[in-house]
Amino acid sequence: MDPHRVTAIAHTHHPIAAPVAGVNVNKLLRRAGRGPAARILDLGCGQAAWAMQALAHCPDGHADAVDTNPYALERAEAAATMRELADRLTLHERDARTYVPDGDYDLVLCVGSTPVFGGFAQTLDLAGRHANAHGILIVGERFWDAPPAADALTALDVKPTDLTDLAGLLDTAADAGWHPIYAHVSDPAEWDDYEWSRTGSLLEWALDNPGHPDAADLMHTARTRRSNWLRGYRGILGFATLVLRREPR
Numbered sequence: 001m002d003p004h005r006v007t008a009i010a011h012t013h014h015p016i017a018a019p020v021a022g023v024n025v026n027k028l029l030r031r032a033g034r035g036p037a038a039r040i041l042d043l044g045c046g047q048a049a050w051a052m053q054a055l056a057h058c059p060d061g062h063a064d065a066v067d068t069n070p071y072a073l074e075r076a077e078a079a080a081t082m083r084e085l086a087d088r089l090t091l092h093e094r095d096a097r098t099y100v101p102d103g104d105y106d107l108v109l110c111v112g113s114t115p116v117f118g119g120f121a122q123t124l125d126l127a128g129r130h131a132n133a134h135g136i137l138i139v140g141e142r143f144w145d146a147p148p149a150a151d152a153l154t155a156l157d158v159k160p161t162d163l164t165d166l167a168g169l170l171d172t173a174a175d176a177g178w179h180p181i182y183a184h185v186s187d188p189a190e191w192d193d194y195e196w197s198r199t200g201s202l203l204e205w206a207l208d209n210p211g212h213p214d215a216a217d218l219m220h221t222a223r224t225r226r227s228n229w230l231r232g233y234r235g236i237l238g239f240a241t242l243v244l245r246r247e248p249r
Contacts, residue, residue, distance in 0.1 A: 007069060014194055018239060028138060034107045044067055046113075048089065096117070124178055127139070144237070146235060156232065177246050186238065
């Protein structure tokens, strides 16, 4: 099955493609403090859950949401129509790296999509180019919440140096001229909800479509992900969502 299709199925019950609960999405957006007519950009938007919630906080605002996944964008379009946000949300099916920066967005979002840009530091640079002088950048990134054992490294297919700890994330942001005015660190309940939702959605699809040629593969994908989580990185991998402002120039 197309990996984009698998990702869309996996996030059926958790359209926020990160271990962040809706109440904390709203808290982060409130702390961003953007005005009612804000211009918003969501890079690597998935189903554009962050962009649409930001629009709920900015009743006269407009959002652009960028992703390469056509299935996720299809779901985003349906959700925007249902929430009566379609006239204020423009979806772009393209690589976020090629979205031309105009430097005039009030709020730029990149939560859980930093690999698109090559990592956290590169995201601060490239995503930050879209923000205006007073703009806010909200970035969600993984970090080591505890020293990783071999099982965690194998499960995530990373080296210890591929991620830093939470303090290291903030150091990297400061080195790039961005400083946290607020942050949220996902708790174990948020992680569990995200992982159970992700693997459960894949299993549900496979169970609902037993004759489909991809059903067995999705079942295997779900079981592998669940094993990697429970036996590998549960309690080891952290996730922080940072609300960042840049230094005055």
